[in-house]
Every structure is written in structure tokens, then in C-alpha cells.
Amino acid sequence: MRQKGSHIIMDNGQGRVVVVPNHREIARGTLRSIIALSGLTEEEFLELLKG
Numbered sequence: 119m120r121q122k123g124s125h126i127i128m129d130n131g132q133g134r135v136v137v138v139p140n141h142r143e144i145a146r147g148t149l150r151s152i153i154a155l156s157g158l159t160e161e162e163f164l165e166l167l168k169g
Contacts, residue, residue: 119128126138136155139148153163 119126121127121140124140126140128136128138134155134157136152138144138152144152150160153160156163158166
């Protein structure tokens with residue numbers, strides 16, 4: 119994981135890279151795109167978010 123400007127770049131080491139804006143709020147469509155690029159479903163993401 120690294121940061122360039124206002125974006126955090128996450129790499130799983132196997133070629134999957136996800137860039138996340140480091141802002142207080144993220145647009146709904148942007149968040150859905152980030153979740154999809156990460157290979158998760160929205161339900162899986164919510165479960166991980168809950169802890």
C-alpha cells in the first residue's frame with residue numbers, strides 16, 4: 119500500500135490494484151466501483167466493514 123497525493127494505492131501482490139481516493143466522503147458510484155475492483159460483493163464488503 120502506498121499513497122500518491124490524495125489517493126491510496128493498494129496492491130495484493132498478484133496484479134490486482136485498487137486506487138482509493140483519500141477524501142472525507144466518496145461518491146456512491148466511486149465506492150461501488152472500488153468494491154467491484156477489489157473482487158468483493160457489496161455484501162462481503164459490508165461484512166468486512168462491520169468487523
